[in-house]
Amino acid sequence: MQRFTELSEDERTERLLRVAGKGLLAYGLVGDLRLVAGDADAVFRLRAGGHSYAVRVSAAGRDHASLLRELVWLAALGRDTRLAIPEPVLTLTGDLFRSVSMEGVPGTRACAVQRWVEGERREAEPREDEAAAAGRLVGALHAHAETFRWPDELQMALVPPADRLLHAADALTTALDAADDRARLCDVVAAVADRTSAAGNGPEEIGPVHGDLRLRRLRHAAGEAGVLGFGNCRTGSFADDLSVLWSDLGGREATPALRTALLDGYASVRRAPRATPDEFEAFASLRCLEGAARLVVDARTRRGVPAEVVEQVGREIRRAADALPL
Secondary structure (H helix, E strand, C coil): CCCHHHCCHHHHHHHHHHHHHHHHCCCCCCCEEEEEECCCCEEEEEEECCEEEEEEECCCCCCHHHHHHHHHHHHHHHHHCCCCCCCEECCCCCCCCEEEEECCEEEEEEEEEEECCCCECCCCCCCHHHHHHHHHHHHHHHHHHCCCCCCHHHCCCCCCHHHHHHHHHHHHHCCCCCHHHHHHHHHHHHHHHHHHCCCCCCCCCEEEECCCCCHHHEEEECCEEEECCHHHCEEEEHHHHHHHHHHHCCCCCCHHHHHHHHHHHHHCCCCCCCCCHHHHHHHHHHHHHHHHHHHHHHHHHHCCCCHHHHHHHHHHHHHHHHCCCC
């Protein structure tokens, strides 16, 4: 049998579609399945009984504990709030997902069914009222996170910004050849370390966070915002979590008004994190460095770091530097 990785995209999708169909037996759901995303986990939209669901088939090797951590929080949010989030649907036996194996598909795949989040994507030209709705959404997530705790076996320790920064800098330094890029990296690391060191660590500042709150993950409907993509949820800083949207709203003529609306919306739900604009930018730059470091690590895992990756890393470091007044 031909290896899964050697199949065409259509052939891989067809096999994953069969995995999803087998997983759905555990839910007693039958309907039309259509692929809507396939970068890491494959996501299908299921229409059944007049309702829409997202059916996720995990990537091979996906840590089931991280999936369970995500679904446990989503289930609690669905129970405790009225937020538009992809609340998990339980199997007929009350489980959060079903593990599925199938010939021709490597690994055991977790199949999870979640409520479909309706709404428009508005990342290209967000309005002030939409930025405010996004702020209310994030404020509600963080308000819930103040009292929510994962079971002991799913708990995550907080990784301080300084440790994240050191890990990213180590990977990046080994990939940079140009002296000016290395010098710029040192300047960015010093600035980010200084401006994230004051982040609070009490329950009002630290807790479960979404982890990737980008504009493209939001859905707008009836004046409110919903959100997808909880796969990076973890214990983290609320200011860091909010900084992702802060950064995404940048680079526009309306940026000051949009950012004000975002923070005002947040503050209408709970007290905003004690972070200045410089600190938001520092957290955004830290994430930029982490993204560049992942490029290096992934490339090195495969066959070494090619020149185009080094060039991209250099661009990311310059972007991080531009966001900070060094």
